[in-house]
Amino acid sequence: MNIFDRKINFDALLKFSHITPSTQQHLKKVYASFALCMFVAAAGAYVHVVTHFIQAGLLSALGSLVLMVWLMATPHSHETEQKRLGLLAGFAFLTGVGLGPALELCIAINPSILPTAFMGTAMIFTCFTLSALYARRRSYLFLGGILMSAMSLMLLSSLGNLFFGSIWLFQANLYVGLVVMCGFVLFDTQLIIEKAENGDKDYIWHCIDLFLDFVTLFRKLMMILAMNEKDKKKEKK
Template sequence: KQTMDALFGNRKIRLATLTDFSQISVSTKNHLKNVYTCLILCMLSASAGAFLHLKGIFAQSGFLSIIVSIGLMLWLAATSHSKENQTKRLCILTAFGGAMGLGLGPTLDFAVEVNPQIIMTAFLATTVIFICFSLSALYAQRRSYLYLGGMLMSCLTLLMVTSLLNLFMRSFAVFQFGLYVGTFVFCGFVVYDTQLIVEKHQNGDNDYIWHSVDLFLDFINIFRRLIIILGLNEKKNKRNN
């Protein structure tokens, strides 16, 4: 097998290792292809939903779309993942993605008000983060990051409790704490969920449609937080200038 080498100091690094997933079985690779295909479908649907909101269609449906997306997610989870239901579940997944895109409406409105370029910057940053953390999970030894599950869930619970308390405290410092820590937590979930999907498939769980939902939620949560962080920083810079 031909490889391309690059020299960095005295260390020789094989660039071919960047595409070496030999530790993953062929069937698992095919499963991951299906997962990421569904993830792309869901993201395209979410983009369409976000676009409709920005164009003034369903402009006031932010909270309602969140309720609808929860209902669609529960419907998807309750629908058997047999071959006969595959088309139906893909339609539910697409609708779920669209509802989540509409649910981003208030966050997108905030970004447009401050600087519309924030949306694209946040999307590109989220994409890079997502790809890097996903690859780190796939390159790593099997199950090596599954121990993160307990810690991540504990952190997520703490963030939820803190957010609820902050409804009464109204502390901007606590709000910022939730933003930054939440971003790191969902970056960790990208690693954890990726390895968990591999492990589930190894144990006979082939529901690639539902597995894509886990990764999609990780992406959306990072994206939303980055928009708010970038928007707040932009507003701060404008005040200082």
């Protein structure tokens, strides 16, 4: 038998029999909102890079925090849906603005870092998302405690590194953080499915979880690539 004559059933690949139809519809809304956030965040980052507003990082962080709290305080209902989508777009825009200083730094080192980091993040995010969607329900929820413990240890080491100033510890935090965020993509995706199966259909708030995962992954990968590029330039001198 010639294995190359076999046809791939793409319809079967796109079926998630362990996820109910209502939850599948919920996930479509979540990822549609996620796509909107990505577009708006890209616009925010572009605005910062063009305007070079020095205080944008601090102001955007405060603004995005205010919008997140506002969104959290606004109940999920059909009447408030448009308002909450507006808050989501504002949050995504300010998050993109907040990425501006890091983007400018990478552009100064090597502009090719940005597309490489974005494509790498997109591939990582897509692969781990599909792994979570195809896996058995609740199979990755056990990661929650492990990931939060890892985040706590990373926070403590970062605070300690303010006094030690170790470049090795800083790099270790970046790489470990990248692995931890991959775990959060698995965990958050399955947690969203589980919440939706139990009646929580707040797709706007669920979108924020995935959006923050993507942005954090992108930031860490971008910083790793930037550091590697700087090391290469030092070796050439």
